[in-house]
Amino acid sequence: MTSPFDPLGATVSEWEDLAGSWSLPRYRGRQIFDALHRKGDRDYGLVRELPGGLRERLASDVPLFLPSIARRDPSSDGSVKYGLRLADGALIEAVFMPGTRSFSEANEFEDARAHPGAAPALRARPFAGAAAPLAKFTICLSSQTGCAVDCAFCVTGRLGAGRNLTAGEILGQLYAVLDDAGRSFDGLRIVFMGMGEPFLNPDGVSRALDLLFERVSPRRVTVSTSGITPAFARFASRERRPNLAVSINAADSETRSRLMPITRTHPLEGVVAAMRAWPLESHRRMTAEYVLIAGVNDSPENAGRLTRLLAGLRVKVNVIPLNEDPVYLPGWKRPSEDAIDRFAARLSAGGLPVTVRRSRGPDANAACGQLKGRTEDPRRTRG
Template sequence: MSSIPTSPSQLPANQQTPASAQKPLLGMSLPQLQEWVQQQGQPIYRAQQLHQWLYEKGVHSLSDITVFPKSWRAEIADVPVGRSQIFHRSVAPDKTVKYLLQLEDGQIIETVGMPTEKRLTVCVSSQVGCAMACDFCATGKSGFQRHLKIHEIVDQVLTVQADFGRRVSHVVFMGMGEPLLNLEAVLPAVRCLNQDVGIAARSLTISTVGIRGRIRQLAQEKLQATLAVSLHAPNQQLRQELIPSAKHYPLEALMQECREYVQTTKRRLSFEYTLLAEYNDRPEHAAQLARLLRGFQCHVNLIPYNPIPEVAYKRPDQQRIDRFQQALQERHVAVSVRYSRGLEADAACGQLRTRQS
């Protein structure tokens, strides 16, 4: 994580940094905030207050922290917290909410809040757009703009939490972008969501299509978060047709890295498999997938395809879904079907893009 902002009062006049150019406070840990408030000439207990207002109250401006002295609030009013603005909000019939969030540079990202009676799950983005260009995914059609910063990831969770008026219980890195291409921000954001926002580590999921060497790197972090690997095909040829980057990272090499991950972390992997009617959902595909995963400590999530207008793939009917699931179960593969939420609001898996629905 990058260094703490330095107080302007501690710099020579010709080296002072304008408050608007300082690093946002959101994403900082309590020890970092303690250092920051002391650099501002304030007692260390102010850090605990600041931490509470950032992560529990979700403050957007330091001038709104009423427990701070008025004179200090005025002095630090322009120090950025790191919050976004809701550009657009749409609600699906199942109460899933899709947010278009406008960032400080005007870029738009998409975040999804998925409530149930017992859970509130947030699907967060890790990049503006995506460079992976998966053929069936709307996000990849818009191209890649930039990586998100730590505060821009954490902000998504706080935004959904405030809008729903209830605590977020689960976070999945399954929004726009490839998380393992942005580990510099994703790893500290995961730690912040766990240690500062208070979300259980095992309630955090990082999803990837597979980037050479990055799963191995993630294993060394020894996170308790769940890793979900998007396969979408049981063989190399079919996978390359769906995921262009797969030609640079053969399926055999990806699976070897996944096995090393399980051995290092002692954590079960999840595999995501989007079912495309009459394309990758035939009985022979289920048999190939079972062979690929033989001896693996894993669970397969089958995701019936969520349509987008740019491509002609179709969602399989219930009979084909059930047949594929049964074929895996007969081969002793742990499997479940994940029916995506927010389909009517274009907020389902594979439908995220920076436009209003």
């Protein structure tokens, strides 16, 4: 039987309701939920505390499906980019990023309390296996099978819109990577910075967050948005909120519209107002992401404007030097290391905590803006 019930995306109470509708004690629902999300059983046949007949009925009526690994592209820095095949054949991408001591110093996903004030700009460091691996690691998840937002610097955006992932597909994506990496939830950080705009999939992402927060502190989960202003209120009103990252990329509307056409429908002023309205716990900061592109948004004037735009916000700026892609992003260049340093130093001098992201997995095309889920030629390019 085909069922709309989403086993990996169902809450405890939905499992209990299902058990009740099958004339079973409601505690059976909790048992199944715990087996899937706490014990890590990926097959009902492994849930030994359930009667055999129930295990068979579950397999038949609400079958489990985990994305299959279609591609596994390891990078020299230890990151692994996964191509994951969903039940309908769609291909999405997720990235496993191991923690290292040097990475943790410049990791924008760390607890923002690590940078409570105007910290000096943190310079990207070489990957070189010099640093001892830490237990912590980050998994970057996709929320859609493509992206309609069409940011000029993003490979995913070149491929156009996709469908929303269900909460079960988002959890399945995480479990597929965890299983393959041989890791548990210990040390796990999650970032929704893969394919898609999480705020355009508020139902799937919000439900996935509810399920994730059963196992992971909200402080270990970051949702990144391009600034879909109507969705801020929904996520802000959650009882348990993830960290917020907002992709800013330019401090004036003209440049931002060029980089992010969505600025025309969601103006920059509204995005910053939504950031100011975001309820931050004490000692927390949100992140403003800034993809740095040579000759486009990397001048001292750009840095000055950004400092003024974000004044008064408890925000940390994460500078992300562009990952060049001559096929998908012809004409866009990464600034020189000196230009990157100068830009970051200027922000820092203006009182903004700032980090410079070390791209994870550039040789596997696993770095920011390089997730595309498909391998065919781009439909659209931007010069």
